Amino acid sequence: MIKVGIVGGTGYTGVELLRLLAGHPSARVTAVTSRKEAGMKVADLFPSLRGRIDLAFSTPDEARLQDCDVVFFATPNGIAMNEARELLAAGVRVVDLAADYRIQDVAEWEKWYGMSHGSPDLVAEAVYGLPEINREAIRGARLVANPGCYPTAVQLGFLPLIEAGAVELSSLIADCKSGVSGAGRKAEVGALLAEAGDSFKAYGVAGHRHLPEIRQGLGRAAAQPVGLTFVPHLTPMIRGIHATLYARLTADVDVQALFERRYEGEAFVDVLPAGSHPETRSVRGANVCRIAAHRPQGGDTVVVLSVIDNLVKGAAGQAVQNMNLMFGLPEQAGLGIVPLLP
């Protein structure tokens, strides 16, 4: 059994890791840290886990994270960049669910995240944990930067088109809609049910931190910079991201075949039949991205619909998928949960 530590277990990605790992056949959570809730039983804070986990939150010091085989950082940005080094030195593998190691250009990262980076050297080593493009590198990685939720949905939706050189790269558009759990388990007026319920809005149009991450990923696939307009929106639901992607075709390709071929054999990317409209609930609670590609009226604009559960394929599930790869386990181990519908 792989011994797993979770740093920052009181947020949504933390509790989601606990939910997924409770059913993992080859991993066992041995430490969950929280400075604020240290001493409290995990299942007292999250009664959904009663009978499934017996641990209490501990301080990072008490947790003896060095005894773990792998540590997940389910923390705010700026923690893992300072705490990962020591664990790596102790031979522990690290998966950071925050953004600290996602952007290779450290100056760019510092601009968007508003802090100096504590470990620029480790950024270079970190492997970007999107298995569908980086599987082999992840297998050998000590340090994995788990992708953001929007970046996962957007990259999986655009990659087949970009890799095939089938679209104009200068004017990509990603219109994305997220459930409110993406904002985290933080007390903020804007995320109250009385504020965010029964309403819809865009946010961060001037610039969102996931923009440079997506541009980096698409630019790598294109082997050149891409022009991307990214508009995130908040939709009154709990889980789920729906990315609606627009691109201009440069050739008359069969987009359905293109997507099916690209994701053939991928366990966690499901290309729907032509003409489909994936609903976010069709992936609720599960580690899967469902994608449909359209060419409305047969024109030269391709519209890709890509849905994930932001907490699973967009966070904790992808982290477990990465762990499976890092430890030579079957990639699907512990990730067989059927989506909850209705």
Add this chain to the structure above:
Amino acid sequence: MIKVGIVGGTGYTGVELLRLLAGHPSARVTAVTSRKEAGMKVADLFPSLRGRIDLAFSTPDEARLQDCDVVFFATPNGIAMNEARELLAAGVRVVDLAADYRIQDVAEWEKWYGMSHGSPDLVAEAVYGLPEINREAIRGARLVANPGCYPTAVQLGFLPLIEAGAVELSSLIADCKSGVSGAGRKAEVGALLAEAGDSFKAYGVAGHRHLPEIRQGLGRAAAQPVGLTFVPHLTPMIRGIHATLYARLTADVDVQALFERRYEGEAFVDVLPAGSHPETRSVRGANVCRIAAHRPQGGDTVVVLSVIDNLVKGAAGQAVQNMNLMFGLPEQAGLGIVPLLP
């Protein structure tokens, strides 16, 4: 035009007062205070009011509340008890939407609210602002204690039965369900859409602050103490309270006729036809309590269903109704808004 001041204009009862008073024919808001947002335009914080109110928030000092004819306290508990006296001395009438003046037994109040009362003498003077039982006293009042949201729905539902001496007083039950705006516009994890959405729970079963207020009101009507079990619940919606009331009949009364007679001529209490089930949305945004009375299977248990919008008849609308009475205006002035359905 009556000059109106609002102390604490950034919460839900504050913005609701602004919405209602924007359409009032005989009142004009001349000051809205907020220490935190002083200087900000009201309509910048609440874009729903753009073009409808041109004021900015001011500090209580700047606001010159003494120049108002009436001041509404839309503040947390414990503010009006200290600030009302000076205004009253200046000849300003006061309506407190918080709980400071609701409970005549000051010791009881201090026990439930966890603070010493700043103005015990004013408590005795304050009139409990439920017009359907206190109309004449309100007309002459300088200081009105606007009822709580649960107490409004529960009292209006029980009063006809109690006044008629038709039910056992020892075992009344009020099972109440509230939308989340009742918790106020405060950053709290438990009220996040991701926490309170798509879920249902009871809270405060051991004791909720509205219990003594309801007991006081029902006890007055009964002219003796009553035994009441009150269980509030949080339901995943924004506005609305549904009170489901249970009592044992002591006589074979025609409950439908009893309710219709009691509320005949009341503009803001609507007794539905026998067999009805009021929905909270049927009062959304409007100053009305809709009530249906049932005797399931013709037995001796009476079930009363009473719905209000917690922010209107349960708070700001009732406050305006009280203001209308205090200033000799038509009781319905400014309160003609049709509920928003769907």
Add this chain to the structure above:
Amino acid sequence: MIKVGIVGGTGYTGVELLRLLAGHPSARVTAVTSRKEAGMKVADLFPSLRGRIDLAFSTPDEARLQDCDVVFFATPNGIAMNEARELLAAGVRVVDLAADYRIQDVAEWEKWYGMSHGSPDLVAEAVYGLPEINREAIRGARLVANPGCYPTAVQLGFLPLIEAGAVELSSLIADCKSGVSGAGRKAEVGALLAEAGDSFKAYGVAGHRHLPEIRQGLGRAAAQPVGLTFVPHLTPMIRGIHATLYARLTADVDVQALFERRYEGEAFVDVLPAGSHPETRSVRGANVCRIAAHRPQGGDTVVVLSVIDNLVKGAAGQAVQNMNLMFGLPEQAGLGIVPLLP
């Protein structure tokens, strides 16, 4: 008082007309028809209207619609095209809230709506009822085609850019999100709370009936055909449309100034300060379109955010606005309702 008839009063646009007209100073509803509910009191079906309207539904025959000054068709598509002629002949003005008279190209209409048109000659006479572009024509019209909900939000958002010749016309994108009331008050599995709740999806990507209507309107403004990709989505809320519009600028214009100038003096279009993100709840229940225009990172892609309440500015409110114009009333008569927030 203008005598108003409503054909098809049991749907959401019908009940919304009733809500708005209940407070109109110069109009009175004298007939509401419904074949299915004939004989039932309107307020028995919609308890939100108790005490506000005393009419019962009548059959179209009984309703003596010819005695009205104006008749609103709040019916499914294909009714007004057959029934308007007789009313017009009797001197009654007609506002059709369905799509029968919206598309000037009858063949195009028949293709999208799947039926033959019953009155092609009247289509030519009908005035497209978007006051912000057609005010004078509406004043003199006998027959007004009230715009669709998406077309209202999208046209108001694109018009300033197109009229100024500031954007590429070949690749406009409208990514729109609607609450479920847009689907009408019809029993359909897909619109159940258990299906559409807590989930998000696109629909009609291959082609939606509002596409030709939007293209017609934008094409008129441009005086040439436009290329538009229109993707509607269903979002788990009741009311509201959020249109996110994308266009490529052809000149370095000040988009904020452009929008402010275009809508100066318009009572029902509110251009927000630069950098704003309008929420649909900021227009809930009110006849207003709020718009914000952005140029992310100062690039050449303009992003316009345009929100309306689909049942008000997107349907019944706009219909009342049109009626006001047709009868020489103040354009804002009866439309002063403040949005309901929260």
Add this chain to the structure above:
Amino acid sequence: MIKVGIVGGTGYTGVELLRLLAGHPSARVTAVTSRKEAGMKVADLFPSLRGRIDLAFSTPDEARLQDCDVVFFATPNGIAMNEARELLAAGVRVVDLAADYRIQDVAEWEKWYGMSHGSPDLVAEAVYGLPEINREAIRGARLVANPGCYPTAVQLGFLPLIEAGAVELSSLIADCKSGVSGAGRKAEVGALLAEAGDSFKAYGVAGHRHLPEIRQGLGRAAAQPVGLTFVPHLTPMIRGIHATLYARLTADVDVQALFERRYEGEAFVDVLPAGSHPETRSVRGANVCRIAAHRPQGGDTVVVLSVIDNLVKGAAGQAVQNMNLMFGLPEQAGLGIVPLLP
């Protein structure tokens, strides 16, 4: 592997059986019937099951249900009463998720369900499938009547008190709140998101079909008839039932200890610590009932809070639990799913 047939696989209990059985180690679904959708792939109707079930819906005839080891009826009331006999004769075990075999008094059943019973003789044989009171009888049963959703939550909440003789039996009150999936996957106006969303109401106060079922169960436990007032409510969420139960204590018992003792060793009933308020989301998707017992202010009224997922412990999960018992499998087989929170 146990071969499982599902009759009526297009409703919510049907798709929930499919979700649960997709992960069952010892059972395999070999037939799913639907007259309406025969020929359609199950995963085309329910994309959440893509990759998890390869069956198509078949007509009941094609399905060869006699080859199954067990058949679940996830049908409307009145089907299993006519179709179970033939299967039982063929040696197939039957679990009916509808109400056909729940009420031992056939005349009572016919009164509440409005039809004549097709198999009164089988009613006597049928075992009521609430394992926590009937485990041994279920093990030996050929025909199990799976309890209703409300009856499960209410009985599990009242049983410890009644079995202990600790409460007055004449005036029990069950105030219950259900998510909308309890109404089934049927096109009905009242269950639309635009109708049932953001609103709360009671229904069936005059009498609901689950009332006789609950009375039967509690009466058996009490060995005498009980007086029960049962008021169901519709709450704007998808899954979950919250039962708030009220009873008058006849003795000064330690209710916490009483509940803990009664459910000691029960895998699917979780008694929370004293003072708790279970949320429905704490059981979302899982086969568990969480219960908290209170004595507000130490009085003689006991308040029990009991929550289940209506589709799991209130339907499909309990059906699988019954199947496990009937086939000698571990009672928890296939039921280890962790609740989905948030």
